Amino acid sequence: MDTSTNETELIVSLPLVPVKRTVLFPDTLVPFTIGRTRSMAAVEAAMNTEEKALLMVTQRDSAKEEPGFDDLFLIGTKAVLKQMGKTSEGHLQVLAQGIERMVLLKLEQTEPHMMVRARRLPITIESDPELEALHRELLNLVGQLPELLTTQGVTELVTVLQAEKDPLLVAYRLVSLLNLNVDRLQSLLEQSDPKEVLRKVYAALSQELHILKLRHEIASQAQAEIGKSQREYFLRQQLKEIQQELGELETEALDGDVGELKTRLEEADLPEIVLKEATRELKRLIKLPPASPDHQVIRSYLELVLELPWNTVTEDHLDLTHVRSVLDEDHYGIQDVKERILEHLAVLKLNPAAKSPILCLVGPPGVGKTSLGQSIARALERKFERLSLGGLHDEAELRGHRRTYVGAMPGRLIQALRRAGAKNPILMLDEVDKVGQDFRGDPASALLEILDPEQNHTFRDNYLDLPFDLSKVMFITTANSLENISRPLMDRMEIIRLAGYSHQEKLEIANRYLWPRRLKDAGLDDKPLTLEEDIIPHIIKRYTREAGVRQLEQMLGKLTRKVALRLADTPPGETAPALTIQQTELSDWLGIEKYMPEEARKTLPIGVATGLAWTEAGGDVLYVESTLLPGGSDLTITGQLGEVMQESAQAARSFLWARAESFGLDVAIFKRNGMHIHVPEGAIPKDGPSAGVTMATAMASLLLRIPARKDTAMTGEISLSGLVLPVGGIKEKLLAAHRLGLRRIMLPKANEKDLPDVPEAVRNELTLIFVETIEEALEAGLTQPIPTNSGNKPVQPASTPSPQPNNPVMH
Numbered sequence: 001m002d003t004s005t006n007e008t009e010l011i012v013s014l015p016l017v018p019v020k021r022t023v024l025f026p027d028t029l030v031p032f033t034i035g036r037t038r039s040m041a042a043v044e045a046a047m048n049t050e051e052k053a054l055l056m057v058t059q060r061d062s063a064k065e066e067p068g069f070d071d072l073f074l075i076g077t078k079a080v081l082k083q084m085g086k087t088s089e090g091h092l093q094v095l096a097q098g099i100e101r102m103v104l105l106k107l108e109q110t111e112p113h114m115m116v117r118a119r120r121l122p123i124t125i126e127s128d129p130e131l132e133a134l135h136r137e138l139l140n141l142v143g144q145l146p147e148l149l150t151t152q153g154v155t156e157l158v159t160v161l162q163a164e165k166d167p168l169l170v171a172y173r174l175v176s177l178l179n180l181n182v183d184r185l186q187s188l189l190e191q192s193d194p195k196e197v198l199r200k201v202y203a204a205l206s207q208e209l210h211i212l213k214l215r216h217e218i219a220s221q222a223q224a225e226i227g228k229s230q231r232e233y234f235l236r237q238q239l240k241e242i243q244q245e246l247g248e249l250e251t252e253a254l255d256g257d258v259g260e261l262k263t264r265l266e267e268a269d270l271p272e273i274v275l276k277e278a279t280r281e282l283k284r285l286i287k288l289p290p291a292s293p294d295h296q297v298i299r300s301y302l303e304l305v306l307e308l309p310w311n312t313v314t315e316d317h318l319d320l321t322h323v324r325s326v327l328d329e330d331h332y333g334i335q336d337v338k339e340r341i342l343e344h345l346a347v348l349k350l351n352p353a354a355k356s357p358i359l360c361l362v363g364p365p366g367v368g369k370t371s372l373g374q375s376i377a378r379a380l381e382r383k384f385e386r387l388s389l390g391g392l393h394d395e396a397e398l399r400g401h402r403r404t405y406v407g408a409m410p411g412r413l414i415q416a417l418r419r420a421g422a423k424n425p426i427l428m429l430d431e432v433d434k435v436g437q438d439f440r441g442d443p444a445s446a447l448l449e450i451l452d453p454e455q456n457h458t459f460r461d462n463y464l465d466l467p468f469d470l471s472k473v474m475f476i477t478t479a480n481s482l483e484n485i486s487r488p489l490m491d492r493m494e495i496i497r498l499a500g501y502s503h504q505e506k507l508e509i510a511n512r513y514l515w516p517r518r519l520k521d522a523g524l525d526d527k528p529l530t531l532e533e534d535i536i537p538h539i540i541k542r543y544t545r546e547a548g549v550r551q552l553e554q555m556l557g558k559l560t561r562k563v564a565l566r567l568a569d570t571p572p573g574e575t576a577p578a579l580t581i582q583q584t585e586l587s588d589w590l591g592i593e594k595y596m597p598e599e600a601r602k603t604l605p606i607g608v609a610t611g612l613a614w615t616e617a618g619g620d621v622l623y624v625e626s627t628l629l630p631g632g633s634d635l636t637i638t639g640q641l642g643e644v645m646q647e648s649a650q651a652a653r654s655f656l657w658a659r660a661e662s663f664g665l666d667v668a669i670f671k672r673n674g675m676h677i678h679v680p681e682g683a684i685p686k687d688g689p690s691a692g693v694t695m696a697t698a699m700a701s702l703l704l705r706i707p708a709r710k711d712t713a714m715t716g717e718i719s720l721s722g723l724v725l726p727v728g729g730i731k732e733k734l735l736a737a738h739r740l741g742l743r744r745i746m747l748p749k750a751n752e753k754d755l756p757d758v759p760e761a762v763r764n765e766l767t768l769i770f771v772e773t774i775e776e777a778l779e780a781g782l783t784q785p786i787p788t789n790s791g792n793k794p795v796q797p798a799s800t801p802s803p804q805p806n807n808p809v810m811h
Contacts, residue, residue, distance in 0.1 A: 011105065014055040014078065015042035016114040020062040023185035024077040025172040026098040032056075034092040036065065042113035043084065043092055052081045055102055055118055058186055069107040069114070075121060075190045078102050098172075101189065125168060125194050134198040135167035141205050142174065168194045171201040178204045233289060258285060261302050269311050274466050278305050297403060304410060304464065309423045313472065316424075317381040318349045326379035331368055332509045337361065337496050341376055355453045356424070356474040360432070360490075362482055363498030364732075366548020369478040372498075373428040376476070383425035385416040389443065390431035398446045400463035410463040413450060417468070424472035432489075433479035444486050451475055451492045499731040500547025500619065502759050503540060503739065510536045514553045522560035528578035529563055538583050542593040547619070547732065555590060562589050604710045607702035609781065611694030612715040612737055612745075614729030619736030621713060624691060624698040625678045632674020639679035644689050649677045651720050652696035655774060656703060659722070664787035665703055675699065690727045692718035693746065696774050697781040706782045712769075713737045714746035714781055722774045726750035731757045738762050746771060746780050 017032075017039045024030055034040050046054040057076030059067040079096040087093055102118040109115040125131070139162055146155050157173075164170050171194075175185065178201070191197045265278055285298045317323070320342055327338045340359065347354045361369040370386070377384035392398075400411035410418075416427060435443045449455045456470035477493060479485060501509065515536070519525045536556075544551040563579060570576045587593065604610070607626040612619060629636070635653055637646050656663065657670045677695060693716035701708045715733055717725040726748045735758075737745055749770040755763060771777045778786055 011117060011119045013108060013115060013117050014053060015045045016055045016057060016116045017042045018059045018067045018072060019056050020059060021182055023058050023189050024056045024079055024098045025175060025189060026077055026100050027169050028172055029097045031095050034094060038113045040092050043094060045113055046081055047084060053078060055116060058182060073186055074104050076102055123168060123192055123194055131167060131195050134195060138170060138198060138202050141209060144209055167198055171197050174201055174205060178208055180204060264306050268306055271310055274310060277466060278302060307418050309417060309421055312422050313424045314382055314422045316348060318345055320345055323379040327375055330375035331372060332512060333505055334498055340496060355471055358451050358475045358493050360477045360479060360493035360495050361498055362479050362495055364480060364500055364547035366546060366550030367498045369498060370430060373426060373476045377426040383420040383422050385420050385425055386428040386430060387412055387416055388430045390434040391436060392443045393436040395443050395446045398443055400461040402462045408463055411461050414461045414464055426474045429477040432477040433481055433484045444489055447489055500735050502735055502762050504761055506540050506549055506552060507537055509549050510552060514556050518556045518560045522564045524560055524563060527567060530580045532582050534583055535581055538586060542595055543590060545595050559589055601710060604708050606705055606707050607698055609694045609698035609701060609708040610713045611691050612713050612733035613690055614732050619732030621736055621740050622679055624694045626698045626702045627676050629674035629676055634674050636676040641679060645691055648689060648692040649695045651718055652699055655720060655722060656699055689717035690715045692716060693724055693777050697778060700778050701782060706784045708781050709783055712744040712746060712781055713742045716748040718774055724748045724771050724773060724777055730754040734758050734762060743767060746777060
């Protein structure tokens with residue numbers, strides 16, 4: 001530190017480096033990271049000089065990336081660079097030692113770095129008793145630092161400072177230990193009176209020591225509290241051991257949550273085995289401190305036990321007339337399901353101890369399976385809970401996790417009963433055909449116990465580990481198909497099929513339920529809106545193609561939203577005009593029609609026949625196409641046909657080959673020609689035995705060169721001996737044919753018993769032909785009688801076009 005007062009003032013030119021958020025003081029050594037381009041250039045320029053000196057000045061605004069001369073404080077510190085290196089990011093790392101204060105005079109250049117003219121600004125220190133007193137008091141405070149600061153190097157720094165004779169240097173070096181902002185640091189640098197500098201540093205250091213003492217006291221108090229808590233914990237454990245030995249633990253009064261649990265347990269109506277287990281767990285809970293991890297686990301378990309409806313039941317509303325009216329009010333048709341519910345209620349009325357049935361509602365999407373369960377609950381006035389099993393892979397989701405696992409929870413079944421608050425709710429298990437299976441277990445196997453009336457009266461959840469009676473629960477499961485349901489599980493359920501709806505049924509459902517509901521949802525039930533009579537039938541035909549009514553409800557919802565938008569745009573103060581939606585304007589409301597009028601193929605070329613199929617979405621119409629391949633010998637099958645359909649095609653070809661002479665065919669035609677069978681919609685997988693008759697008819701049409709009847713659709717399985725065997729899904733298939741405009745249907749004779757399931761209005765419009773043999777099917781399915789002479793020449797391959805059929809998608 002320069003203490004001379006007569007030294008000639010020296011003006012120098014130095015490179016300048018702006019500094020952010022800190023101030024460099026004389027006689028202090030500080031590391032800096034230099035990253036700005038001009039600052040790096042200034043450092044390079046200083047390193048190229050003999051003195052390696054530059055000027056470091058703090059900028060007023062640290063957010064400014066490229067400060068100018070006016071953005072800097074006027075007083076800075078001349079520094080000498082002791083070390084310099086580069087970081088991995090390309091920045092410069094320098095170690096700078098402050099030399100003396102400098103005041104800025106003039107900016108000489110800005111590029112490639114700032115160069116300024118500056119004048120030395122020394123501080124003169126004279127012998128003064130007040131200065132000496134301040135110096136000593138400051139050193140006294142410094143001596144307290146090692147007791148309060150545990151930072152490495154503090155003891156060494158205090159030793160150095162106490163040996164320093166220059167009071168101003170002591171003050172400058174202490175600044176690095178103080179939590180001062182840039183403005184206060186700059187004011188210390190600019191202060192030319194050494195006594196004022198020591199006063200400010202003394203005040204700041206006193207405040208910092210006070211804060212350190214308070215922190216030390218707080219830490220000591222916290223440590224004392226922790227020690228006290230640990231001591232109380234050990235004493236409390238010893239007290240419990242003593243009370244247990246003396247037999248006084250059970251009689252001791254309990255307070256708080258544990259006492260509340262004990263009171264609830266004493267008042268609860270629990271089965272004997274449940275009460276015994278809950279009491280044992282409560283004793284364990286009393287012995288555990290609240291901080292123990294098992295404390296919350298046992299408490300959660302006891303709360304579950306107390307909240308489950310062990311003996312709580314709701315009273316069934318067994319007025320059959322009321323139940324029938326509720327079911328009719330919510331659902332149109334499905335008389336079989338309604339009748340089955342009424343049968344069960346009649347049994348319950350005569351025998352209240354009867355077991356609840358386990359119903360499985362099977363049908364395509366949108367036919368009302370899930371909503372039917374809600375209607376049954378409303379009719380019986382029972383609680384209703386729904387569990388979606390679609391995509392379920394983990395068996396623990398149903399049975400729960402054992403309490404030994406962290407985060408264990410009861411299964412979804414027990415949780416549903418907890419929410420219902422009664423042991424006889426209606427529990428709907430949705431999408432039971434979409435349950436998965438992997439390394440975590442087989443949920444379908446867990447359902448075997450749940451849905452078995454002989455086992456579920458003692459169902460044990462892994463978490464609860466107590467027998468719970470499920471025999472009073474009325475289970476209703478839903479599925480789109482039975483193919484993915486295991487046979488043991490299917491045997492435990494009563495299968496009730498909900499087939500697709502006919503056009504007339506859809507119209508009734510839309511008028512009675514869907515349209516009023518959509519009007520209410522859109523807030524239009526009291527608005528001036530009128531539909532032409534043929535609007536809804538037109539929507540059904542041109543905007544939907546489904547077995548259920550889900551798409552229909554979506555289209556009606558879209559229409560109500562469009563109307564709501566039109567009415568909401570009415571200017572304030574004006575009355576919304578009355579709206580009448582006409583069929584000619586329907587495309588303006590709902591967009592372009594999605595489906596053309598439902599018609600079958602107008603012509604069928606030789607080798608093409610019309611078949612009927614069942615899918616998860618209802619019945620569908622498909623076309624089987626065939627052609628001869630001259631010079632070939634194999635049977636080629638395309639269209640993503642499954643193994644059963646491929647076998648049907650092979651059986652049909654083998655039958656015609658074996659009976660070639662009786663059909664007037666030369667056997668050589670089979671030897672010299674291959675055959676290709678194709679079912680359009682090749683991207684859609686297809687399988688099942690129903691296409692056997694259709695394939696035999698298509699092949700016979702090709703070989704006999706007789707077209708199949710375009711107005712006839714057929715279904716049935718065939719055998720190699722020429723029999724036509726029964727198939728399933730007759731109602732869905734007939735509805736699909738009727739929807740497509742086909743009125744002449746060929747069915748196996750054994751399926752005549754299934755006709756009562758078909759709506760009478762549909763049956764009356766169809767001509768049904770029942771056949772028992774393939775010969776009968778060919779007579780009914782071809783446009784000409786089958787020739788019987790055996791002298792016909794081999795039939796040459798016909799030119800068979802394969803147009804893309806307008807048939808629905810089949811899964």
